[in-house]
Amino acid sequence: MSATHPWTPVLPALGVRGLLRRLSSSRAHASAVAVTPLTDRRTTSDIDDLYHHRRLELVRLAVLLVDDIPTAEDVVQDAFAALYRRHGARLTGLDDPEAYVRRSVVNAARSVLRRRRTMRAHVPPRPRPAPPPEEHVLLKEEHEEVLGALRRLTTRQREVLVLRYWSNLSEAQIAETLQLSRGTVKSTASRALAALARRLENPA
Template sequence: MLPATRGRDVEKTSKRLRAIDAPAAPPLSLEDLYRQQRMRMVRLAILLVDEPATAEDVVQEAFTGLYRNWAGLRDSAAALGYLRAAVVNSSRSVLRRRKTARAYQPPHQVNARSAESLAMLTAEHRAVVDALSALPPRQREVLVLRYYGNLSESEIADATGISKGAVKSTASRALDALKRTMA
């Protein structure tokens, strides 16, 4: 009886010989590759980018790149590897762009009011708006959501991502600051 490792080697060798003796498959055309592999590539891209529409765009770009470089391929068997690598690399690019877009914070811009909007405000309303604009951003958000948006404390907490207690204390400090500014 042959040792276990020797038996596996013989089995691998016989599989290789059968693969060599098998008739070669005709080379794939780009159309055949598209029909056979498109959905597999879309599923791969969905797993990488988490959005079906973006995944389909990634796969479409990969097939477009393959079409442009079809003449430069060594053989049609290399096309599947090229396609898979293009899908993975494009998915990585999408994720990098997504991460960059999420991290971007536009520079602070002062809200300049138009002359028409200022003329329409009453003097008292203008004083309140000016006092609100002098508050720190979080205090301004809480007061605007509470008194202009008519939201409850729990709704404000959900909208701003702070606790209900923080909403209460922020509103209290903001109202105190408004009273001092308006007096």
């Protein structure tokens, strides 16, 4: 498998300013945002190709779910390692390897958040270490505003919005990834957009 890419390009490509404009707009406008079907993208059948073409995108997805880059890197690396152990280098038996590894990343991110909640319930909070200089530069004020608002949503709400607006998945694809009904995805997105808009307007 290819070597790990540098993490410094992760956050600039998030386009958080654009995400802010989309997520804080009206629900009617949000529902009209064009979505690029996954079937229009390049599909890969080999794990090296999948890693090369989709790893960075998956790390960006994981960053929005777990809030920090090193953990996001670990989540994606573990997802690919598990994929290799189960299906081999040729991804035998998988019709859609990209959807499979994306679902693994989401599930691993959930596990990370559960472990964090458990640790925080038993261990007094400690000051977070200062971020590397590169991260300080990349996390502009508008990035922090949106990421902070996303953190205050429920896990399901955050997952639905990130998959919808960052990964450009359709309602059907989100439903498959999160093992939910399409109706639940639609109602969750609506409530999450409303909650996010309120928090962006009134951050206190």
